[in-house]
Amino acid sequence: MAQSNLIYPLESLHGKISKKSKTVFRRKSVYDENGNVIAQFAQESYVVENPRDWKKNPPRGAEKQRLDNWTAACQRAKAELRDELLAPQWRQRFVAQLKNGEDDAPIDPRTHKPKIYTRLDCFVRAAIFRSLSR
Numbered sequence: 268m269a270q271s272n273l274i275y276p277l278e279s280l281h282g283k284i285s286k287k288s289k290t291v292f293r294r295k296s297v298y299d300e301n302g303n304v305i306a307q308f309a310q311e312s313y314v315v316e317n318p319r320d321w322k323k324n325p326p327r328g329a330e331k332q333r334l335d336n337w338t339a340a341c342q343r344a345k346a347e348l349r350d351e352l353l354a355p356q357w358r359q360r361f362v363a364q365l366k367n368g369e370d371d372a373p374i375d376p377r378t379h380k381p382k383i384y385t386r387l388d389c390f391v392r393a394a395i396f397r398s399l400s401r
Contacts, residue, residue: 279310286326289315310375333400348391349401360394361387 279293295308326334326348347353364372368381372393375382383392 280312289318291315306378336399337396340392340399344388344391347395348388357391358387361390364390369394 279294280359281294283289283291290312291314292312292345296304297308298304299305303350318348325331347357356368365385368383370381372383374380382393384393
């Protein structure tokens with residue numbers, strides 16, 4: 268993926284320049300629980316070489332099941348983090364995994380140890396997704 272260094276007046280670009288353009292620009296941001304921006308990553312750009320036509324080639328079989336599980340995990344995670352009884356349990360589990368990682372977490376290729384999540388919402392989604400995918 269290419270890195271983009273932009274200067275004034277264009278400090279940030281999001282999306283495509285035109286509808287037919289294959290170059291996409293983005294800048295990832297990290298938000299806190301209140302929706303405030305904590306950090307922003309570098310401006311990035313990448314080229315979409317072979318975009319998928321979802322109407323001609325919709326997901327089927329195992330791919331569809333995986334997408335459905337991910338959708339369900341995202342919805343359930345959002346609901347459980349809003350729940351006053353479940354949210355503290357998730358926070359406790361999240362803090363515990365910061366030290367060692369969970370046993371069923373995927374292996375991080377850089378450290379060859381269980382992945383440690385740095386964001387609560389991502390951790391909850393991934394944990395629920397793993398439970399749905401078994």
